[in-house]
Amino acid sequence: MKRDPLGLLALPGVGYLALVFLAPLLLLLWSSVRGPEGWTLDGYVRLLGDPYYRGVIAASLQLALITTGGALLLGYPAAFALARARGGWQVVLFALIFLPLTVSIIVKSFGWGIVLRRDGILNWALLNLGLIERPVRMIFTEGALYAGMINVFLPFMVLPIFAVVRMLDPRLPDAAATLGASPWFSFRRVTLPLSLPGVVAGVSLVFSLSVAAYVTPSLLMGDRYMTMSMVMAKAFLNLRDWQLGAAMAAVLLAMALAVVVGAAALQRRLGGR
């Protein structure tokens, strides 16, 4: 076979990732099934057999579902409004949604704490509006966690939907109306199906990011709401229980992979219609 000299330029990068990224990952998966006495499923048995850890997995999934649902509910209509905005306005609005993505997650979680404190901005606003009589405890509640998670991951929902919606022909609803469709009917049968690829991209992205979230839940809730990532970090750093941690990592990896593969398959079906 003739060697292509340009093709060889890929080697350093591919080799680097194979050595520093793929090999450690495979080693981690290997160590989840390999104990001191040969093959073992001990990590998985302890993980899936223990009601506490099953609860943690359920809590992570619940958190990811609520985050994804909330982000979709807010982000879907917002993406349409963003796509409708004209010229300069669109750039400004886009920048305002984009900026939070580049601000450190620690800064955002810290700011979220200031918003929700007993003497924070939200209590101050509610007190001054006369809606409450004394400060309400908001920080370290599940509601605060959900709001904080949606806050962090919302741009990942808005931007993919926007990317699809702005390509839609703005005359489509008019065409549907000319043919006698009610606005609701034309949304349901024309706009919604055409926007689905963006929704699938946004939902899979937000879900796979939020199911693995670590910084936001640990900052906003501490040990009160254990997610899979937090258990994993604890297993490695505090308990030194590598078998358990590696098994949890494998479960998390499988979930993230399933979402990515599932979304890709769904995209192909949507594209094929």
Add this chain to the structure above:
Amino acid sequence: MERLGRWLSGGALALVILFLLLPILVVIPVSFTEAPVFRFPPEGFSLQWYEKIGRVDGLLGAIGLSARLALLATVISLLLGTLCAIALVRGVVPGAAAVSAFMLSPLMLPGLVLGIAMLQALREVGLRDAWWSLLLAHVVITLPFVMRTVLASLSLFDFGMVDAARTLGCSYPVALWRVLVPNILPGFVSGALFAFIASFDNYPVSMFLVDVRTKTLPIQLLNYLEISPDPTLAAVSTCLIALTVAILLLCDRLVGLRRLAPV
């Protein structure tokens, strides 16, 4: 009904933007407060928390470490990523689609899993030096960002233009420099800036690789938040926000914001 839809979606957009900016904007007034606690509304005006940044143990050191780390990781990624992108676009690479998916795959992996895998592998080979561990891992974090943008701009580039320039009398290196480079520069710049931010902000991978003396800024900030939360953190955060806004404005000047969108 259509009117109602417009009002609702416009309202949702306003709400989304307000909601997204709220935790970022509250940090700024708090950093100028006189009181040693974060109370809202902030009382008085002082720059004492900005002065304190220099006095807090390890904070300036962590900023320096994170900046060096992010810079070096970005430069290495640019080198590896550009070579690989050229090979994928111009050369014959067996399974090119699979290779490019592989090069982007660290983006999809939960950061914590990568951090743990790195920690375990580095122990296995006996590398215990925190700086080198961090650098190895951060190149993995930054490489996909560079790959994605450089790959995209290279595959959009029409290489016939280089031949056209040569027909018009340019030598090959001059043709590359005057035709190819200006065309792929936006991809280069935006990839590098995103890579830098991704490394500078990284927490879940770094947390497994730092040691007592080598701590990156996000780790140091979180430690500080747990030990003595005072408005110094707000001052650091305000500086970080100013830095990101400056980078974004620079990007907008160079390439236009819309082309930067990571998703």
